[in-house]
Amino acid sequence: MKIVAIIQARMGSTRLPGKVLKPVLNKPLLAYQIDQLKHSELIDQLVIATTTASRDDAIIEFCKSHGVPYDRGSEADVLKRYEETARKFNADVVVRLTSDCPLIDSTVIDSVIGHFLTNRAYDYVSNTIKRTFPRGMDTEVFTYDLLKEAEQNATLKREREHVTTYMTNPKNKYNIGQYLAEQDRSDLRLTVDTIEDFQLVEKVIKSLARQNDYFALTDIIQLLKAHPDWILINSHIEQKKD
Numbered sequence: 001m002k003i004v005a006i007i008q009a010r011m012g013s014t015r016l017p018g019k020v021l022k023p024v025l026n027k028p029l030l031a032y033q034i035d036q037l038k039h040s041e042l043i044d045q046l047v048i049a050t051t052t053a054s055r056d057d058a059i060i061e062f063c064k065s066h067g068v069p070y071d072r073g074s075e076a077d078v079l080k081r082y083e084e085t086a087r088k089f090n091a092d093v094v095v096r097l098t099s100d101c102p103l104i105d106s107t108v109i110d111s112v113i114g115h116f117l118t119n120r121a122y123d124y125v126s127n128t129i130k131r132t133f134p135r136g137m138d139t140e141v142f143t144y145d146l147l148k149e150a151e152q153n154a155t156l157k158r159e160r161e162h163v164t165t166y167m168t169n170p171k172n173k174y175n176i177g178q179y180l181a182e183q184d185r186s187d188l189r190l191t192v193d194t195i196e197d198f199q200l201v202e203k204v205i206k207s208l209a210r211q212n213d214y215f216a217l218t219d220i221i222q223l224l225k226a227h228p229d230w231i232l233i234n235s236h237i238e239q240k241k242d
Helices: 029-037 054-066 078-088 106-118 144-153 157-161 195-208 217-226
Strands: 003-008 045-051 070-073 093-098 124-126 140-143 176-178
Touching: 003 029, 003 078, 029 045, 029 054, 029 106, 045 054, 045 078, 054 070, 070 078, 078 093, 078 144, 078 157, 093 106, 093 144, 106 124, 106 140, 140 144, 195 217
Parallel strands: 003 045, 003 093, 045 070, 124 176
Antiparallel strands: 093 140, 124 140
16 A cells, blocks of 8 residues: 655745745755655655646756656646546555645654554544644545545536545545544644745744754744744734635
């Protein structure tokens, strides 16, 4: 069984264009996320799924220079892009990640994967439906067969734009599993959708990079407890699917 993590990435973010390659300490955010994922013990392969739009050539150049496998597909039909990438890389289990999560902790990802693997009655498992983890730790796990079924059957625009909307719709009666944090920290935003988000993540990276090249969620939470004013930087931001 091959577990493939697919990061959907594009330069055309509406709220913070080019955010995935925005640098901190001369290193793009996407590089930080990839380095975090290298610590996973369950992911067999990591792939970047970007679009055929010319502005995303920069992501392809990044992938080539960092030796990261990639695939290109439709910008609007993200579900189709995802299914094509998963099929091309022979995924049996897909881990869906987004490129706005540069601080994502691989132990969180492995915990969600592990919950999926040990409860095979589930069609889909995530830590996002009932949110207890900070935004920026978002992980969804499902089989390639379910992804293929969704791609073949999803008809609504929002189902094509957002990969797992069809899967998680109660009307479709899939068995949905949730992985919950021991302590609810859904109040924290560690994702990067806006300039305020970037400012917070930049502070976290600059602080923790002096000690370690891997950012554990526990260390991030301790850092923010020591600097509660940092949390206010982006606490007003409303979540938006982008």
